[in-house]
Amino acid sequence: MTAVLAAESLRFTWPGADAPCIDIDRLEVQAGEAVFLHGPSGCGKSTLLSLLAGVLVANSGRVMLLGHDWATLSGAARDRTRVAHVGYIFQQFNLLPYLSVIDNVLLPCRFSGRRRDQASRHGTPRAQAEQLLAQMGLDAALWQRPAMKLSVGQQQRVAAARALIGQPELVIADEPTSALDEDRREAFLDVLLSACRTHRSALVFVSHDQRIASRFSRHVLLPAINRAARTGDSAGSARAPAP
């Protein structure tokens, strides 16, 4: 079977940096797989995620999402492809504070016809959103509340529901538990992992927190595959100055 995500001979250097930040021979994620991508800060995790999600495009080599090479797509086409196939969870501040919880979950369906159609298999997108929120352990009383009224832990679960609506083939989570305490972290992982299993979404979970590694079937230590990080100088993690 084809991999959901496949990177080959991937090299990326931030504009203005001397050394590459990413230099990876091969990285594949299969359908339904839950990958724990870890490593110390500065080893290029965020940059790799941007490359995998098609926000950044590699200088050489390629990243294929479901057989589409990001580099061959225009900016607008990458935006469309990303929302159709990828759910994304940030470290924090995932939600639009002025929308209700359920409207936040429904956001990808507003921008992507594919996500909307897939979500409609559960009746309506709203029905799936409610089902996902319930699965995340969020009480129905919270669904119509503005997102800013929720605690950080609740917000992260709403973000997970949003990433999963419309069954994207891939969910990318960028340190989503770093703002949570231990109990909340475990609870969050429980619901995220089981929801990804139910919806057969592959999960790339990035963290530097080794304590949660045991929850994942596959571990990838980024410095082990990223030659740029192994050379071990700070240039590898240098980021472009903000414009």
Next chain:
Amino acid sequence: MSALFSIAWRSAWNRRFTLALTVLSIALSTFLLLGVERIRSQLRDNFSSSVSGTDLIVGARTGSTQLLLYSVFRIGSATNNIAWKSVQALEANPGVDWVVPLSLGDSHRGFSVLATTQAYFTRFRYGNRQALALREGKPFAELFDAVVGAEVADRLGYHVGQKITLAHGSGELNVAEHTDKPFTIVGVLARTGTPVDRTVHIGLAAMEAIHLDWFSGAPMPGVHIPAEQVRKFDLTPKNVTAALVGLKNRAAVFRVQRWVSTYTDEALMAILPGVALDELWNVIGVGENALLAMSGLVALVSLAGLVSVVMAGLNERRRELSVLRAVGASLRHVLALLAIEGGLVTLIGVLFGSVLAVLGIAVLSPWLQAQFGLALTLGLPTPNEWLLLASLLAAGFVASLLPGLRAYRLSLADGLSPRI
């Protein structure tokens, strides 16, 4: 796109207080610009409507602007008078339809006194060839009758039947008063928005009568002619200050003008009021440009305010924009979102400001009329005002795009995770 509209609306509602300030600042600058523009254009209208329907103004030879200033605006004084003989010769000219002689020099509590004939009330025209109208009483008929302008009546609380005395010369503080020969107000003119409102009108014979026992600007010592005896004297004026002339055929205007300037008995000149008004406006029009420049600056400052308000809110919006990007909004969506908001904020501000301007004119125009004699009229926007509104809208939209472009670049560089 409808998804974007509803998000733009919810997002804007979330920041409604900041946005309300922006709308207010745009509204205020619209208000100021429209107000200044209205005042400017009406000032010019008021000015050029001071006299109309008169083909020529004749006076002693001087500058055309000076002749216009004292004969129409009652500003300054004539260096020379014209002899009554010359006025009669002018009336006899075959091209001339009517002549209204004007005699100036006296005043009443700061308002000019104009001695003229009854023909003044039928011949004088202002604005769009409007005739003078009396709001009270009738034109002067008896020797010591006076007709006052609307502002004289309003400011001094005059009504028909009241008695007033005139002062020799102009100015508020006159020691030399014609107290022995009081006038009776027989008429009050309706408001015209021209210097007529600030004038006391009497007959030429009355002007002659109050100066019978005067010589060279002072009462003759030892001579006193009481009011009841003046009728025994010849009250035909010896000279007047200027004369308004109407022609039988306007095409003859240059022929009559030439006749006046080549008149041999004394040095005279005739001016075309429209041409002289334009010349004068060119001189005082500098003030008009200053007004315009000021309102331009006002608009610029408030647009700068708009940009800075949006810029300041941008960091706060960086997260919002990257969340939108993560759920599938493209960069084009982000730009559209910011442009929609900027456009709507500007539109609402400009509309609000226009309403304010209309209300402001409605409320302030009686006061401006009374205080400065400036008649502001409500009305549909003039082409100039439409142009102003359109450029405000365009400038506001462009100004709101600046932060939009910055946000777009930030969002491009942030990728999906904002670095804050």
